[in-house]
Amino acid sequence: MNSICVYCGSSDSIHPAYKQAGRQMGRVLAENGIRLIFGGGKTGIMGAVADGALEAGGEVIGVIVESMNTPALAHAGLTRLEVAPDMHTRKARMYALSDGYIALPGGFGTFDELFETITWGQIGVHQKPIGLLDTRGYFRPLWAAIEHAEREGFIFPEHRRMICLAETPQTLLDCMKNHRHPSEAVRRWMRQDS
Numbered sequence: 032m033n034s035i036c037v038y039c040g041s042s043d044s045i046h047p048a049y050k051q052a053g054r055q056m057g058r059v060l061a062e063n064g065i066r067l068i069f070g071g072g073k074t075g076i077m078g079a080v081a082d083g084a085l086e087a088g089g090e091v092i093g094v095i096v097e098s099m100n101t102p103a104l105a106h107a108g109l110t111r112l113e114v115a116p117d118m119h120t121r122k123a124r125m126y127a128l129s130d131g132y133i134a135l136p137g138g139f140g141t142f143d144e145l146f147e148t149i150t151w152g153q154i155g156v157h158q159k160p161i162g163l164l165d166t167r168g169y170f171r172p173l174w175a176a177i178e179h180a181e182r183e184g185f186i187f188p189e190h191r192r193m194i195c196l197a198e199t200p201q202t203l204l205d206c207m208k209n210h211r212h213p214s215e216a217v218r219r220w221m222r223q224d225s
Contacts, residue, residue, distance in 0.1 A: 032066040032160070032207065034066035034092075036129035038144040040137030041104075049136050052166040052200075053079035054086075056135060059200035061089025070121075070126045071095030071113075073106035076135050083108050092125045093212035122147065131160040132209055136169040152212070153190050162195040162203045170196060189215070 037060075039053060055078035056068045060067050067084040068077075070077055071093025083090045086110060093112045095105055100114050115121035122144060134145040151157050163170045174196060194208035 032065055032130040034068050034129050035060060035133055035207075036125045037080050037133050037135060038067040038134035038137060038141045038148075039069075039165060040141055041070070041072045041077045041137065043074050045136075046167065048167055049076050049169075050079040052164060053135055054083035055076070056133070056164055056200045057083025057085070057089065057091075059204065060084055060086040061087035063204060065204075066090040066092065068094065068125050070125070071106060071109070072099065072104050074104065076137065078106060080135070085109075092128060093127070094121050094135055096121050099123045100144050100211040103210055110213065126151075126157075129159070131162070131210075133162045133164060133203065133207075134170075135164045136160065141153055147195065149190075152193055155214070158212035160195065160207035160215070161193065162197065162207045164200060164203055165198050 037056065047125070057067060061151040067080065067089060069080055069091070071083070072078060072095065081091050081093065083089065093106055093109045094114060094115055096115050096118055098107065105112065113123055113124060132148045134141055148161055152159070152161060177186065177191055181188060181191050189206045193210070193212065195203055197203035197206055
C-alpha cells in the first residue's frame with residue numbers, strides 16, 4: 032500500500048484521546064512510507080491525522096469540497112490540497128488516490144464513507160483493504176451490529192472478515208497488509224456462483 036485514505040471526524044468537541052489517536056495514525060502512516068489521503072480539513076481528528084503525518088515527514092493530500100475550502104476549515108500546510116465541486120466528486124477522487132481505507136471515529140460523514148467503501152468491496156468494485164481504528168472502543172457497538180447482521184443472514188462471514196479492527200495504528204496496518212479479498216464471496220453475492 033502506497034497510499035491510504037483516512038475517514039474521520041472533524042469535530043473539536045471530542046475526548047482528547049481521539050485527536051491523540053489521529054495524530055498517532057498519521058505518524059505511523061508516514062513512518063511506514065504511506066501517503067495520507069484525507070478530507071483536507073484542519074479541525075478535529077481530521078486535522079490531527081494530517082498534522083501527525085506531516086510532523087513525521089509524510090506526504091499528505093487533502094481533497095476538500097469548494098464550500099469547505101475556507102480559512103476556518105481547510106488545512107493550509109498540506110503537500111497538496113485538491114478542491115472538488117461536490118461530495119460525490121470528492122469521494123470518487125479520494126477513492127481513486129488510495130490503495131486502502133481506514134476509518135477513525137467520526138459521525139455521519141465518516142459512516143457514509145466507510146459503508147460505501149465496504150459495499151464497493153462487497154460487490155467487487157475494489158479489492159483494497161479496509162480498517163477501523165477502535166480508539167476508546169468507539170467502533171465496538173458498530174461491530175456488534177455488523178456481527179448481528181451476519182448472524183441474521185444479511186452479511187457473509189467473508190465480507191465481515193475483510194474489515195480489520197484494531198486498537199493501535201501499527202496493528203491495524205499489519206492486519207491490512209495481510210488482506211485477502213473474498214473474491215469467492217463476491218461471486219456468490221453477485222450470483223455469479225451457485
